[in-house]
Amino acid sequence: MPSEPFASSTWVVIPMYNEATMIRTVVEDVRRHFPNVVCVDDGSSDTSPEEALAAGAVVVRHPINLGQGASLQTGIEYALSDPAMSALVTFDADGQHQVADAVEMVERLHRDGLDIVIGSRFIDDRTNVGAAKRAVLKTAAAYSRFTSGMALTDAHNGLRVLGRDLAGRVKLRQNRMAHASELIDTVGSLGVKWAEHPTHIVYTEYSRSKGQSLLNSVNILVDLFFR
Template sequence: MRNLIVMPAFNEEDSLARTVASLDRLPAGYEVLVVDDGSTDGTGAVARRLTSRLPVHVLHLPVNSGIGVAVQSGYRFALARGGYDYVIQFDADGQHDAAAVVPLVERCERDGLDLCIGSRFLDPAGAGFRSTAARRVGIRFFAALIGALSGVRVTDPTSGLRCAGPRAWRRFAEHYPEDYPEPESLFWCARNKLRVGELPVTMSERAGGVSSIRRLGTVYYMTKVTMAIVFDRLRGTELVVA
């Protein structure tokens, strides 16, 4: 099995090297793609100097295009290069636990999932960072909205830690939401009857950089994503093939 870890990075010079190094314990068969999203700090220079036991590829986008474009660039890379089974999104800010990568892939394999989300809210011990109170309200809102419109129950629709199988990531390579796409892409999978699941993960506070939600503005983010999900619900089911 050959899997690609896509790591979008915008102004993450303080955390990028440590985040990539945290993946060194993964078994053979994993590769890392760092997508430098037009960073204005030293992220690009750090990415060029990265060393890892895993194969590391780097894409440099000429201008900051948003996390949706950065992640889609990763999916397009996987499609063009060929031979990948699963594509895992893993943020560069140090929030995600590398130990969750293999279980996400194994869950997709075992249960035939097209998309598996790493959820910080499924751990019964409540360990790790669960975002701010205001952000949790927004997360619960999107979870309720997606559940009401698709019948698929999720707890962490905005999680940036996720594993996509071929039916999902090949489609995402061609069409993927802009700005902050996690809830929208999750809803697309649910609406089109792809198999979606979650796995408990532990997250940490970001080690550097600024959240893309903060850059967009919370009101704009909530309004834009809500409208996109509602309008997507009006579309007919698409034929999805592997």
């Protein structure tokens, strides 16, 4: 049984699209610490739903592919249906996030009375980010600082922890990658208590193939400026 404080009142939301290769391992790792996991299957054509179910997750399915933003919103709404939920974690399905970071972030949310803890790969030197990708992500962070007023170092880190009250106020309308900046803009407009937390992002050939390439980073900028 998970021994971390607040584990039983935390939900982990994992958007999922054709992740049969990794999702069982990811869910099993998460559930060693957080028993409540909801995977939102975004119209997968492989066995992702079956793999997630076998690992012990709840699976909510979109009949067609809507995008990561839409999947996160669906997962948030599912987590809110649990009256005991006090916090939720957004977590990627490709194995790049570390559960230990999520545990620390949940504990920090409660300990410091925060509304949201946002992961950053740029606070420490654990994450190896190429120069071109770093430049794109730094540009996205600068854009978010301008639009939200929040001095973030990493606006497009998918590992975040939201308290229940803030989660109930989030209504993502950007279905694809621009949802990350939309979320930050929402947080900035609400004036809630926030902090960044260092996270270790592990880039693998698999995660790059699932959207962590430089081209995808450029797509983030396109989404930002034309959303």
